[in-house]
Amino acid sequence: MSRMQYGVTEASAVNDWVEDAVTHADVVIVGLGCAGVCAAIEAREAGADVLVLERASGGGGVTAMAAGHVYLGGGTRVQKAVGVEDNVEDMYTYLVMNTPDPNEEKIRAYCEQSVEHFNWLVANGVPFNDSMYQGKHVLQMTDECLIWSGNEEVYPFREKAVPAPRGHKVAEVGHLGGAKMMELLTARAEALGVRILCDAYVTELVREEGRICGVRYRAFGEEKGCIRARKGVVLAAGQFTENDELLEEHLPELLVDGYTRQFTPYDDGAGHQLGHSAGGSLKHMGGALVTAAFYPPESHIKGILVNRLGKRYVAEDSYHSRSSLFTTRQPDRKGWLIVDEATYAVDPPHYGAYPLVDAFESVEEMEKALGMPDGSLQQTMRSYNRAAEQAEDPEFHKGKKWLTPLDHPPYAALDASVGAATYMAFTLGGLDVSIDGEVLTEEGVPVPGLYAAGGCASNIAQDGTGYSSGTCIGESTFFGRRAGRHAASQ
Numbered sequence: 001m002s003r004m005q006y007g008v009t010e011a012s013a014v015n016d017w018v019e020d021a022v023t024h025a026d027v028v029i030v031g032l033g034c035a036g037v038c039a040a041i042e043a044r045e046a047g048a049d050v051l052v053l054e055r056a057s058g059g060g061g062v063t064a065m066a067a068g069h070v071y072l073g074g075g076t077r078v079q080k081a082v083g084v085e086d087n088v089e090d091m092y093t094y095l096v097m098n099t100p101d102p103n104e105e106k107i108r109a110y111c112e113q114s115v116e117h118f119n120w121l122v123a124n125g126v127p128f129n130d131s132m133y134q135g136k137h138v139l140q141m142t143d144e145c146l147i148w149s150g151n152e153e154v155y156p157f158r159e160k161a162v163p164a165p166r167g168h169k170v171a172e173v174g175h176l177g178g179a180k181m182m183e184l185l186t187a188r189a190e191a192l193g194v195r196i197l198c199d200a201y202v203t204e205l206v207r208e209e210g211r212i213c214g215v216r217y218r219a220f221g222e223e224k225g226c227i228r229a230r231k232g233v234v235l236a237a238g239q240f241t242e243n244d245e246l247l248e249e250h251l252p253e254l255l256v257d258g259y260t261r262q263f264t265p266y267d268d269g270a271g272h273q274l275g276h277s278a279g280g281s282l283k284h285m286g287g288a289l290v291t292a293a294f295y296p297p298e299s300h301i302k303g304i305l306v307n308r309l310g311k312r313y314v315a316e317d318s319y320h321s322r323s324s325l326f327t328t329r330q331p332d333r334k335g336w337l338i339v340d341e342a343t344y345a346v347d348p349p350h351y352g353a354y355p356l357v358d359a360f361e362s363v364e365e366m367e368k369a370l371g372m373p374d375g376s377l378q379q380t381m382r383s384y385n386r387a388a389e390q391a392e393d394p395e396f397h398k399g400k401k402w403l404t405p406l407d408h409p410p411y412a413a414l415d416a417s418v419g420a421a422t423y424m425a426f427t428l429g430g431l432d433v434s435i436d437g438e439v440l441t442e443e444g445v446p447v448p449g450l451y452a453a454g455g456c457a458s459n460i461a462q463d464g465t466g467y468s469s470g471t472c473i474g475e476s477t478f479f480g481r482r483a484g485r486h487a488a489s490q
């Protein structure tokens, strides 16, 4: 099946405007994920008549697959309730340090308004419990809220910004916090009078005298005509993880066997393509969240990650997508986690866990079995253990609480290599947008009438090495709100 060619058409050539009460609006929003629903609520509250077009038979998008972590800080109600001290400056410094090409204006606004954004989510029905998950986990399966979800305690970030946990999980036992968030925000939008049309597949933007003034859509393969947007169109159509052609161009690595891409069938980058065809520029398209987490069990963080040369390559207490991306950059994308009898633990299997290669009585035997150069792993372990005895790690500065000599044989090698462990991935790049979601051209000029937010826009999250869980939903909802508000004000 050939792919849809998304594009832009001139209003003068349109002869199928749908002119009924249902199908025109002040603000038309393309896609009902967390970005779209937040844009819709804000635009409606600003007085606009809002219509959301959703390609699927119901809203949710990738958001409904998410655990529902939202990266928020600076002193939220939950942080205060559990005794976590945080402030805007530390959050700002941390996010700037973790972002390869930081937009300081956006990050500052995100941090300064983080408490307000938390309060807004709560006021609009999203619940967060006043509790904290105390272990080191990728995704707490409880309904506890706060979790360390990034590199806050990792070197060099901890040196510059006082660490604080900022991952806020929607109050839901298990991994469906994102679905709950969508259900509640969608109900809120509908209660405010936002109109939602499902099975409405947007294929083109309509332009009039240089301004985006509508969209063309289909339903069940049938052309339905064009809908007028009197104030603006907000693209909130999600990521491009499903689209092989776009990946080939921007992120060919994700097409390598061994990566498990996570997407909905409609993650074909429609928003990216629609915006690009109207003159919008794309940014950070080579960025992806790529991860295979080796914790829990958290005792494995006391192990070391080594490549096929027997050398360490990252601080093992890094957030899991950071250590994972470093593994994917090693020769042949190979790596192993080495633990000893004292640190090895068997937890219930979880997504991404590294399979056990074998147990070995000596480091020498393990080095041979893993095909590493003679003496290499032995040397690495000797110097690691020597420093760990002093609770030091001069090479990678792993945090002291994770430092212990690995000197209790037998040793276990767990396979971190791409293809052996399951590396899940989704894309992060999107349309360049202003702080208010206006789609920008290569020259940085807004495309009149056109906005983007969420997975099809580029705001804060740019790559996996600096990613903290919760940033995607955090920025999608935050900048989605701003886009909706700005569009409504036109």
Ligand SMILES: Cc1cc2nc3c(=O)[nH]c(=O)nc-3n(C[C@H](O)[C@H](O)[C@H](O)COP(=O)(O)OP(=O)(O)OC[C@H]3O[C@@H](n4cnc5c(N)ncnc54)[C@H](O)[C@@H]3O)c2cc1C
Pocket: 030, 031, 032, 033, 034, 035, 036, 053, 054, 055, 056, 058, 059, 060, 061, 062, 063, 064, 065, 066, 067, 068, 069, 070, 071, 178, 200, 201, 202, 203, 236, 237, 238, 239, 262, 263, 266, 267, 270, 271, 426, 453, 454, 455, 456, 469, 470, 471, 472, 473, 474, 476
């Ligand atoms: C398994 C998984 C877990 C995750 N967990 C987290 C987490 O806990 N915290 C976090 O911050 N991030 C998480 N993420 C990332 C995060 O979920 C997404 O970045 C975010 O939800 C994107 O929201 P969105 O509104 O932009 O897109 P989506 O939620 O995907 O919504 C886009 C909507 O647009 C619709 N659409 C697409 N094309 C069209 C079209 N042409 N016409 C009409 N409608 C269209 C789609 O059907 C979809 O409903 C996770 C991602 C995955 C894959």
